[in-house]
Amino acid sequence: KAGVTQTPRYLIKTRGQQVTLSCSPISGHRSVSWYQQTPGQGLQFLFEYFSETQRNKGNFPGRFSGRQFSNSRSEMNVSTLELGDSALYLCASSKGLAGSNTGELFFGEGSRLTVL
Amino acid sequence: AQSVTQPDIHITVSEGASLELRCNYSYGATPYLFWYVQSPGQGLQLLLKYFSGDTLVQGIKGFEAEFKRSQSSFNLRKPSVHWSDAAEYFCAVGAGSNDMRFGAGTRLTVKP
Numbered sequence: 001k002a003g004v005t006q007t008p009r010y011l012i013k014t015r016g017q018q019v020t021l022s023c024s025p026i027s028g029h030r031s032v033s034w035y036q037q038t039p040g041q042g043l044q045f046l047f048e049y050f051s052e053t054q055r056n057k058g059n060f061p062g063r064f065s066g067r068q069f070s071n072s073r074s075e076m077n078v079s080t081l082e083l084g085d086s087a088l089y090l091c092a093s094s095k096g097l098a099g100s101n102t103g104e105l106f107f108g109e110g111s112r113l114t115v116l
Numbered sequence: 117a118q119s120v121t122q123p124d125i126h127i128t129v130s131e132g133a134s135l136e137l138r139c140n141y142s143y144g145a146t147p148y149l150f151w152y153v154q155s156p157g158q159g160l161q162l163l164l165k166y167f168s169g170d171t172l173v174q175g176i177k178g179f180e181a182e183f184k185r186s187q188s189s190f191n192l193r194k195p196s197v198h199w200s201d202a203a204e205y206f207c208a209v210g211a212g213s214n215d216m217r218f219g220a221g222t223r224l225t226v227k228p
Contacts (some may be wrong), residue, residue, distance in 0.1 A: 004159070033215065043206065053204040056215040090159055099148060099217075100211020101167045105158035107152075 002026065004108035006091050012114045018079040025072050025093030030056075032074040033098045033105060035064060037088040047091075048098050049074055055097060078113075082095045086115045118143040118211040122219035129197050130227045137192040137222050139207030148210035149190040151181055154221075155203045163205075166190060177201070202226045 005024040013019050025032050034046040049068035066076040072093070074107030076100035078085055088110045119142045129135050141147055148167050152160040164175025171183040181192045190207060202217040 033216075036140050042220040045217065048215050057175070088209070092160075098215050099208075101148060103148070103166060103210055103216065104162060105152075105160075105208075107157045107161070107214060109157075 002103055004091055004093050004106055006089075006111050008111060009074050009109065010114075011080050012116060013081050015083060016043035016080055017044075018077060019081060019113060020075055020077045021089055021091075021113075023074045023091030023093075023108060025074070025091075026028050026106055029093035029095050029106070031094045031097055031103065032072065033092045033094070034070055034074070034076050035090045035092065037059075037110070038086075040055055043090070046076065050097055081115045083115050086113060088112050118147055118209045120209045120217055120219040122205075122207055122222050124222045125220070126223045126225065128225040130225060131199050132196050133224050135192075135197045135201070137201060137205050137207075137224070139192065139219060141190065141209045142188065142218070143206075143211050146185070146213070149181075149183060150188075150208040150210070150216070150217075151175065151179070151192050152206045152208060152211055153168045153177075153203050153207065154191050154211075156219045159205060161193070197226055199226045199228065 007022045031050045035047040036044045036062045048056045052068045063079045090110045092105035092107045102116045121140045150165045154160045204216040204221045210216045
């Protein structure tokens, strides 16, 4: 059974640009959650999508957005990149809503974004 | 919303010694509790989870954790640490339809 796949694994952007990250969940999983991981802030919840609907959203500015497609694949977009957006972006999928008794998260290896 | 605290940022133990990583949560009802491990450059892997029932749960790689409602704790233990256990460990709490919240993590160093 294939795990969670994130692309690209590494990318470098400059300030002001935008970036789109992709996540393919485990087959049969309907929920995709996104997290930002930085040394200073740890794991910060961005948002969760379930059946193409955003169910929860963390405390991030509107520059951070996402969506989920009918096949449960998800993308997140960051516009007008800032230096502080440099981070490891982790995607996780689950059968049910994250944190529920069917919401055990399975993580991808992450997309490491560097903003110059 | 629920929250979780891992009091220890960094712990060093000798190989073969026992290990206990602390986790405290804040939530009004019984939460769903998880421990994850992250090796450098990797995503997070689930070690074990608690939903209900027996408060002592067994996980992969010889880890176990005990849920103590009175102390709002879910500490992770291993009787004998191996060098390959060096990694960062995250405690997480879920609360039904809310998102899963993670602690700040505890970095484990294993001395030979």
